[in-house]
Amino acid sequence: MPDPSAEPARFRGRPLDVGPDEPLARALARRGRRLLGRSLRYHRPRAPFCGVGHCTNCLVRVNGVPNVRACRYVPSPGDRIVSEAGWPSPEVDLLAAFDLLFPRGLDALHGFRRPAWATPLYQRAIRRLAGFGRLPDAGVPPAVTPGEERRVELAVVGAGRSARALLAATGAGPGTLVVERDRALGLPDGVESLDRTTAAFLPPPEEGADRPFTLLAVGDRGRAHRIRARTVVVATGGYDASLLFAGSDRPGVLTAEGALALAPVPERPPFRRAVLVGGGERVAGLLALWGTHVEAVIAPGTVGPEVARAASEIGVPIYPRTLLLEATGGRRIRRVTLAARGGGARFSLSTDAVVLAHRRLPNSPLLFQAGASMAWRSEAGAYFPALGPGFATSVPGLYAVGEVAGFTGAAITESGRRLAPSLGGRGPVDLSGLTTLLDGAPGPLDGYYPELVDRLPRRSKTVACPCEDVLLGELADFHARGYRGIEVAKRYTGLGTGLCQGRYCVPEAVLLLAAWERRPAPEVGRITARPPVVPVPLGALAGLPEGGARTGP
Numbered sequence: 001m002p003d004p005s006a007e008p009a010r011f012r013g014r015p016l017d018v019g020p021d022e023p024l025a026r027a028l029a030r031r032g033r034r035l036l037g038r039s040l041r042y043h044r045p046r047a048p049f050c051g052v053g054h055c056t057n058c059l060v061r062v063n064g065v066p067n068v069r070a071c072r073y074v075p076s077p078g079d080r081i082v083s084e085a086g087w088p089s090p091e092v093d094l095l096a097a098f099d100l101l102f103p104r105g106l107d108a109l110h111g112f113r114r115p116a117w118a119t120p121l122y123q124r125a126i127r128r129l130a131g132f133g134r135l136p137d138a139g140v141p142p143a144v145t146p147g148e149e150r151r152v153e154l155a156v157v158g159a160g161r162s163a164r165a166l167l168a169a170t171g172a173g174p175g176t177l178v179v180e181r182d183r184a185l186g187l188p189d190g191v192e193s194l195d196r197t198t199a200a201f202l203p204p205p206e207e208g209a210d211r212p213f214t215l216l217a218v219g220d221r222g223r224a225h226r227i228r229a230r231t232v233v234v235a236t237g238g239y240d241a242s243l244l245f246a247g248s249d250r251p252g253v254l255t256a257e258g259a260l261a262l263a264p265v266p267e268r269p270p271f272r273r274a275v276l277v278g279g280g281e282r283v284a285g286l287l288a289l290w291g292t293h294v295e296a297v298i299a300p301g302t303v304g305p306e307v308a309r310a311a312s313e314i315g316v317p318i319y320p321r322t323l324l325l326e327a328t329g330g331r332r333i334r335r336v337t338l339a340a341r342g343g344g345a346r347f348s349l350s351t352d353a354v355v356l357a358h359r360r361l362p363n364s365p366l367l368f369q370a371g372a373s374m375a376w377r378s379e380a381g382a383y384f385p386a387l388g389p390g391f392a393t394s395v396p397g398l399y400a401v402g403e404v405a406g407f408t409g410a411a412i413t414e415s416g417r418r419l420a421p422s423l424g425g426r427g428p429v430d431l432s433g434l435t436t437l438l439d440g441a442p443g444p445l446d447g448y449y450p451e452l453v454d455r456l457p458r459r460s461k462t463v464a465c466p467c468e469d470v471l472l473g474e475l476a477d478f479h480a481r482g483y484r485g486i487e488v489a490k491r492y493t494g495l496g497t498g499l500c501q502g503r504y505c506v507p508e509a510v511l512l513l514a515a516w517e518r519r520p521a522p523e524v525g526r527i528t529a530r531p532p533v534v535p536v537p538l539g540a541l542a543g544l545p546e547g548g549a550r551t552g553p
Contacts, residue, residue, distance in 0.1 A: 009075035012082055012089075018075045025051070025058050025070040029262040029270045035251055035331050036060060036070060038085040040498075041106050041469035042099040042461075045090065045331055047251035049466070051261025052239060053181070053534070056467045056499045059084045064137030067499075067535065071261055072220075084133040091331065103461060105471045147224035147544040152177045154423070155215055155227050157199045157366060158235035159184035162402025165416030166233065167191055170423055177227060179217050196220040200532035202232065204371040205397060212397060216532070216541070224540040231397050231423065232370075234385075235416065236363040238403040241381070242504035243277060243300075243356050244449065244472070244512065246460035247327035256282055256357040269293050271353035275336055277324060278358035279303035279444065281409070284310045286357060291316065295351045298322050298338060300358055301444030323452050326460055327354055341451055358444060361507060362404040368529035370395050376522040377406060378443045382507050383526060390422030391415065399423070406436050449508070450515040465505040467498020475509065479516050485525045486510050496527050499535060 009016045011028065018027045025048045028034065034047040036058050049057040051071050058070035061082045075081065086093040098106060152175055156163050159180035164187065167176065173190035184193035197219040205212035211228040218224050240255035242248065252271070254262070262270035269290045276283050279299035284306040287294060291314040297307060303320045311318050319338060325346065326337040332352055339346045361382045368374065373394035374383040384406040391399045399422070401407070401415045411434040418434075453472070456462060462472040474493045486509060489495055495509055496502030506527055514521040 008077055009079035009081065016075060016079075016081070021074055023071055023261070024060065024073045024075050024081065026262050026264065027075070028070070030264050034262075034270075035090045037083050037090050038093050038096065039249065039463075039466065039469050040085075042102070043085065043093050043095040044099055044249060044463070044469070045093075045096075045251050046085075046249070046466075047254075048262060049254050049258050050239065050504070051255065051258035054239060054500050054503050059133065061133060064140040066133030066136060071258075099461070105474055106469075145221065145223045145543065147226065147540065149226040149228065149545055150177060151211060151228045153229065154231045154233065155179065155213065155229035156233045156235060157202075157215070158237060158402070158404075159187065159193065160235060160237050160402060161413040162407070162416035163233070163235040165413045166235070166401060166419050166423075167416075169417045169420035177229070179215070179225075179227070194219065194225060197223075197225065198534050199236075199366060200534055200536050202234075202366040202370045203531075205395060216536075216544075218532075218534075218536050218540050222537050222540045224536075224544050226544050231399070233399045233401060233419070233423075234364075234366050234404055235400075235402045236366065236404045238360040238362050239503070240282075240356055241359045241361045242508060243324065243358065244462070244464060244508045245324045245326060245452065246456050246462045247329070247333065249463040249466040250327050250329055250333050251331055252329065252333035252352055253327055253354045254356070256286060256355055259286075259353070259355050269353075271355075273351055274353035274355050275349060275351045277354060277356050279307050279320060280358075281306060282357040282360070283307050286355065287311060287314065287316065296349055298324055298336075299444070300324075300341075300448050301446075323448070323455060324354070325452070325455060326457055337457070339455060341448070346455075360403065361503070362406065363503075364404055365501065365503075365529060365533045367393065367398075367400060367404070368526075369531055369533075370398055372398060372400075374526070376520075378446060378521070380406075381443050381445050381511055381521075391419045392422070407434060408436065411436060445511055447515070449512045453512070464509060465493075465495040465498065465502075467500050467505070468494045470495040470505070475512065479513070484513075484517055486513060487525055487527050489513065490527050501530070501533070502527055 035045055037046045039046055046057045048071055049055045053069045053072040059067050060070050061084050062068045063080055083090050087095055154176045156178045159178050167188050176191050178184050178193040179197050179199045180195055181198045183195050197217045199215055199217045201216040211230050213229045213232045215227040240257050273295040275295050276286055276297045279302055287310040294316050297311055297318045299320045303318055321341045323339045323341055327333045328335050335348050335350055337346055337348050359380050362384050367385050373386040375386040377384050385393045385400045391401050393400055401419050402412045407415045464470050464472045464475055470493045478489050478492045496506045510521050510524050513524045
């Protein structure tokens, strides 16, 4: 292991200039080094996409430990960091020949059948391509510390606006624990928090137990916590959605969160001229921040008045109800191809980035794990918890507030404040006047994907699941064979089985299959929720105490 005090961190052998608390991905982006690896099956170039630690586009190897997310990892002096995939390097990868040799897809599930003698060779090649990184280097000690068990009255997952409003309104103190994957700031005095800790597993409550919920959480440094609580509030917020188009996995395509995470300062975007995708408040905010660096605004549906006003003031063209057909380029996109919905002619724009800000999705894996009833909402194109009186889910003692529950705008904060009386047993909760997605309004992608698929360039390779390199053609083959439903599609193609657990590909696939199958999206179903929410070292779970080492009453 390197001596931390000996020299600065190095990325692929070169000294790395890192600011205080600066994630690796942002430090590399400042130096123009965004290409971090290659994809799983076709070795297509990969660069940061989500910026919040959900996707698999920025995995690196740190001091012999694989699969470290560069967007969340803050380098320390002496660190040795290398790319996970790409031989001899991510920039020049000879295995990228697979992308050219298999334009219609590499059959990784079924393998060659004839000639029989080729099957072992083929399967050996598949095993060589499969997986993310090698095992940890020999002699690297597990990055875990002994875990502990905590017994609390109330566990709040998330420390955003809704959670802080809830805690302030309840006057929460001892007996309340906040689990936050970043830094828990602005909490009331006396509220204990676990910073940089991700809640990874929330099974259904144990009937008859004093504290029926058992929440497992793991910190960035591998320390696990078993939290036993009487009540759990999920306030995990949301994230920016992906969008399906040819070249959507290319470097330079990233979510609004990803662009903000890579910006060295908020006013300096990580691109020269970008197209923004979306027509709502989020795009209006990005125009106010980065307007001089925006080439155009593209909206799958209509454009809100706030976007029209902001774009008009700075002279940015707007293309409402427009198909984003393709992004082209190599290590960086150079151009996008567009077409107006309804059969409009194709046209192109020069750009070096596509920033996706068209809709937000709920960060809801914990609610799925706990067995909460979920309902499809067309406006967002996603499943949200079905809430009863007082923000209660279908699981007794489990509540959801804020963006993960479907609230938007100022209602995100207000939902937390209004939940307080329900937790305190002080009467019913007033939900009137809260802006929410739970009204069944149509979404901007209604009818979008059937138009898109009919007009995609035939020569292009469209990746439907970037984690597993599942192609749109594989989904089309699945449908042509008469199979139905998203869970069957997952088993047939592997879509949704990557490290992001379908956060980015499954909502788009549900919308597409709903159109192909000519039935509502809820009938297409959802994939089975499998813990943990993020990859967890086995050593962390093994370090949890069986009985003692508890804190709390």
